[in-house]
Amino acid sequence: MKRAAAYARVSSNKQSETSIETQFDEIENFAEQSGIRIVEKFQDKITASGSKTRPEFEIMLSNALQGKYDMILVYKYDRFIRDDLEDQKLIRELEQKNVYVISCAERIDTTTPSGRLQRWLISGLNKFYLENLRDEIYTKTTKVAEKGYYLGGNVLYGYTLKEIKDKEAARNRKIYEINENEAPIVRKIFEMFANQHSYNEIVEYLNLHNLKTRTGKSWTKSSIISMLRNKKYAGIYTYREGTKKSSHSNRKDKIEIPNLMPAIIDSETFSKVQDRIKKKNELHVRDRESALCNFTSHIVNIKRKDL
Template identity: 25%
Template sequence: MEHCQSWFSTRDRLAATSRCQRTGGGDYHADWFRADSGLQQREHRQRKARRKVVSFINREEVTMTEQGNNSHALDAVRKVGRNQTRSGQVPPASKRESGIALIYLRVSTKEQARTGGGAEGYSIPAQREACYAKAQQLGVTVHEEYVDAGESARSADREQLQKLLKDIKTVRPEFVIVHKIDRLARNREDDIAINLMLRKHGVELISCTENIDDTPSGRLLYGLMAEIAQFYSGNLAQEVMKGLVRKAQEGGTPFRAPIGYINRRESRGGAEFSWVELDPARAEIVQWCLNEYATGEWSAADLVFAARAKGLTTRATATKPQGEISINTMYAIFRNPYYMGVVSYQGIHYEGKHQPLIEPETWLRVQDVLAAHGQQGERDRKHRHYLRGTIFCSGCGGRLHYSRNEGNGGVYAYYLCAKKRTRANNCQRPAVRVERIEEGVADLYERLQVPPETVTAIRDAVTAEMAAEQAEARRSLQHATERKRKLDDERQKLLQAHYAGAIPQDLLASEMKRLTRSLVEADAAISAAKVSQEDVEQVLEAALTAAGHCASAYIRATDSIKRQINHGFFEKLYVGEDGSIERHALTEPFASLIQLSEIHPFDAVAESESGITKRDAAFTRPVVGVRMNTLVGAAGFEPATARV
């Protein structure tokens, strides 16, 4: 009996049973099951696990749009193993279309799909040829082929792949043929989910170049090739990212240039060269939008309509034609430091090699306007009078708002104090007709005309102060240069900490924005401190000339030019109840030119001769302590007078 229990094959066991029965060896079956209980239990557990997997697959439809969240399928495969998922899943032969195969072809990039000038490049035809040859070798007919041109295998969200997985349910092919398994997926989770779908419907995956049959060695090879494909994809992405970061560090543009610029590429001597240049159809309009928004007198919605009227559109892509810009596009333009010559990549700012559209100071003013509109709210304005934004109430200092009212058969325009109806400051000033305020502003220009003898006195006073300002300018330059050096050091330390993993991405982005703004301000201070005596004299002459002829120029100007002249001369004009200008705040350099001087006093010109009252006599006095960085610089007189 003992030698009977030592046999293991089924055939030998049956023979032993027969012999035991003939020799009267007792109840062989009871003894045999007791001796082999371990083997029976293992087989029972395997059958039970297979039933669970089959039940799960029949219950859950595994699609690639759900694979990212379908961890149950992945857990089942890990527990049971690939060899156990095959059992019990093949539909009956009567329900399968024997001799039918589907082919899947893919290339990763659009460039590969267009290589050689053909509609499909070189790779897809080569894959197709190999797959058809494999189908012929297997003796099956290709029912349909599915081509994803320019689609990455890192994601299963591919149009033709999804169509293939859907058609498997109705076509019921015998094989799905690919050139290599990495054409199907380079993501391990996608690979597992795709294979679950194929095996559920009894479809065998065939590779033209790899032996991935259902033997243990074939399954091992398949697993290794799938892991290698995922490693290749991840490693390639990491290497590409290194190259993009390096390009940004050198001032290049490692992304699609924003609206107003065009990406260019050229092959020279077997090497690829890429650069960014201005878009001749859009750059000037984008530049105009940024400069206008920096004035604070436009809402983003107003600028969108104005830019559309000028012909600004989005750039066409391979899948979308050019179209109208949206307000979100306009806000993206406002916030992008690329337009001032800075490349922002992964939260880090680098000095770019491309041509900037605006000065850094203008970009900072745009950010200030964005912040102000974000706090106060931004409203669209239907009426745009040329005095809006310049005039204020002389009683409470509130801004005057433009209003058009209908009545008595006509439309009447007024300026009303913004604080008139507020609880905090209920201003009692009445509304003033627009015509009366326009006359008051024109009268102010007549009274502020500077006679020739005053021009000479101002010129002499400024020249006398130039020598003292030179020493101060040198100190300012030294201070600004040292500040910029410290900011550069801080920026480098921040980058080193980020590369070491000590700084999270969100903190890096906020710190980079702060440092970029501080560096721009330091550069502006350095530029102002480097102003030469010749620059000061040129701007001084321009300012004195404008002050001597401003009245006649203002009266003859159109409304748009009057608006620019007002912004060039005045920061604020305070309007009285009768529409006259009771006081004013001048812009630089005019504010410096009319400071009271006790060192170089001279009498004001009589009102009968020049129209200048005692209240405005300060304008006819020369300046003491005029700072050169107020006479020449980014915020000085020159930009304003360029519009006059």
């Protein structure tokens, strides 16, 4: 009897996907009908955070390459294949070890040349579908952002959300609205920085007056800096501002539209604050370069004395 590993995968942010339990039910039915013995089960759940790691998949792959299974059973090939080139390479490595990846729903015999051709065609179609879907989502979110609608994530301190009717899309959407309880604190922070108060002085003032963040925590220097740099407070709607690794990265596809959302800070104050931030950053860079230069000179002098 052939030995097999059963593998299932879902993405937590895709509600329409077949559940892990259903995938395993289909795999087990296929194995029973085909006289295949499932020796191990593996499953991965790709989280909404965007992590692409598949720890169970890696363990299963290592076992398979060591000859522990004759085949890997999946509900559909798209549960195994994600990146066309990379995963096709993995499949070739497995087949060189006489381990075959079998799709239970698509019923393709990949132990034959015609079956492998069918799998290759399905892989190409799946890749086309995903790329086309990403393009459609990108286009739709761009159009929604250009109208100033809320597109998810934490609601910026100083704002709340208001639901309105999007007549064009025939659905309700949310827009930013000033939170009158939090807005005075935002204005105070900008006012203090514009009047030459330091980040630490602002933090001290807020915490001394028991003015907490929305989550009830004390303010920090980093939270103040992040607020002072945010263009939304000046009424400039921004989207695709930065990346996951760096929120201040300058993306070519970013959206930045003035007067598209209610401003808490007037343009004059906001510009004054940005000028001061820029000067502080430039001064910080010069100080670091000067310190590095002094340190280098010091090392050189020590080496000369030793000589």
